Amino acid sequence: MAKTPDPIPAGAHRRYDPLLDTWVVVSPHRSKRPWLGARTAPEPCGPSYDPACALCAGNLRASGERMPDYDGVYSFPNDFPALGHLSEVPESAPLFRAEAARGQSRVLCFSPNHDLTLAEADDALREAVVGLWQEELRRFSGAETQWVQLFENRGRLMGCSNPHPHGQLWASDFLPTLVAQELRSQQAHFERTGQALLAEVRDAELAGPRLVLASDAWVSWVPFWARWPYETLLAPRRALAGLLELTPAEAQDLAHHLGRLLGAYDRHFGCRTPYSFGWHGWHRLTGAPPGLLLHAHLLPPLLEGPDRQKFMVGFELMAETQRDLTPEQAAAALRAALA
Numbered sequence: 001m002a003k004t005p006d007p008i009p010a011g012a013h014r015r016y017d018p019l020l021d022t023w024v025v026v027s028p029h030r031s032k033r034p035w036l037g038a039r040t041a042p043e044p045c046g047p048s049y050d051p052a053c054a055l056c057a058g059n060l061r062a063s064g065e066r067m068p069d070y071d072g073v074y075s076f077p078n079d080f081p082a083l084g085h086l087s088e089v090p091e092s093a094p095l096f097r098a099e100a101a102r103g104q105s106r107v108l109c110f111s112p113n114h115d116l117t118l119a120e121a122d123d124a125l126r127e128a129v130v131g132l133w134q135e136e137l138r139r140f141s142g143a144e145t146q147w148v149q150l151f152e153n154r155g156r157l158m159g160c161s162n163p164h165p166h167g168q169l170w171a172s173d174f175l176p177t178l179v180a181q182e183l184r185s186q187q188a189h190f191e192r193t194g195q196a197l198l199a200e201v202r203d204a205e206l207a208g209p210r211l212v213l214a215s216d217a218w219v220s221w222v223p224f225w226a227r228w229p230y231e232t233l234l235a236p237r238r239a240l241a242g243l244l245e246l247t248p249a250e251a252q253d254l255a256h257h258l259g260r261l262l263g264a265y266d267r268h269f270g271c272r273t274p275y276s277f278g279w280h281g282w283h284r285l286t287g288a289p290p291g292l293l294l295h296a297h298l299l300p301p302l303l304e305g306p307d308r309q310k311f312m313v314g315f316e317l318m319a320e321t322q323r324d325l326t327p328e329q330a331a332a333a334l335r336a337a338l339a
C-alpha cells in the first residue's frame with residue numbers, strides 16, 4: 001500500500017496531481033494574510049415555491065411547455081442545450097483545428113421544493129436523486145454517446161442561474177478534455193501496475209490525515225493534490241466503473257454519505273455552501289475504460305467562512321494553481337464539522 005508523506009511540510013512546496021498530470025503550489029503560510037478585498041454575501045433562504053422559477057411544479061418553461069405537478073424527481077431536455085443533434089464545424093486547418101460536437105443536455109430536478117438543498121434534504125430524497133442519475137445514464141447506452149457528464153452547480157457563486165435544487169447532464173459524442181486526461185492517466189497507471197490508480201489512492205487515504213468520511217460502501221477525502229481549498233473526492237470501496245453498477249445497499253449508503261459530507265461543508269462554512277459536484281464514471285454496464293474507478297469531485301469555491309471566496313486568478317490563470325491552507329488542514333476542518 002502507498003504511504004502518505006509524513007511529516008507534512010509547513011513551507012511552500014508543489015504537489016503532483018496524477019489524474020490531470022498537473023502540479024499545484026501549496027503555500028500554507030499564506031492563510032494568515034490580511035483581506036480587504038471583496039466579500040460575497042451568503043445566499044438567503046427563499047420560498048418553497050417561486051412563481052418566476054421555470055423548474056417549480058406547474059410553471060411555464062422557456063420552451064412553452066409547462067412543468068408537471070411533479071412530486072419527487074423530474075427531468076427534461078434543457079431548453080437551452082449546449083449540445084444538439086446538429087453540429088456546424090468551421091473549416092479545420094492545421095493551426096485552427098475544429099471538430100463536430102454533438103450531444104444532448106438535460107435538466108434534473110431533485111425536488112419540487114424550490115428552497116431545498118441536497119445537504120438539507122433527507123436520505124429518501126437523496127436516494128431518489130441517485131436513482132434519477134442511474135435512470136438518466138440508461139438513456140445514453142447508444143454507440144454515439146462517448147461520455148455522460150452528470151453535474152450540479154449549486155449557488156450563485158458557481159454561476160447557477162436558479163436556486164431550485166437541480167443538476168444537469170451533458171451527453172456528448174466526444175470525450176471532454178478533463179475527462180480524456182483523467183482516463184488516459186488511469187489507463188496508463190493500470191497498464192503499468194495492473195492496479196486502478198484511484199483505488200490505490202483511496203486505500204492509502206483510508207487511515208490518513210486527509211480522510212473526511214468512510215462509510216460502509218463509500219470513502220471521501222481531500223486529495224493530496226487538491227486545487228480548491230476544500231475540494232473532496234468521493235469513491236466507492238468496491239471496484240465500480242459507473243453508477244449503474246451500484247447495489248441497492250451501495251446506493252442507499254451513497255445517499256447517506258453525501259448528506260453527511262455536504263452537511264459538514266454547510267456547518268464548517270456556516271452557510272449553504274456553493275459548489276460544483278460531478279461524477280466521473282461510465283454510463284454503460286459494459287465497456288468501461290481500463291483502470292477507471294467511479295468517483296465524484298466536489299469543488300466548493302470558498303476559502304474561509306461564507307463570504308471569502310478562493311479566486312483562481314493571477315498566478316493560477318497564468319502559471320499554476322496555488323492553494324493556501326494544506327489539504328490536511330482542510331480535511332481536519334471538515335471532519336470536525338461532521339454530524
Ligand code: H2U
Pocket residue numbers: 054060061062063077078079080081107153159160161162166168
Ligand atoms: P443552471 O443554472 O445550473 O445552468 O441550471 C438551469 C438550467 O435550466 C439551465 O441550463 C435550463 C437552463 O438552460 N432552463 C431550461 O431548460 N428551461 C427554462 O425555461 C429555464 C432554464
Ligand code: ZN
Pocket residue numbers: 049050053054055056057113114164
Ligand atoms: Zn423553483
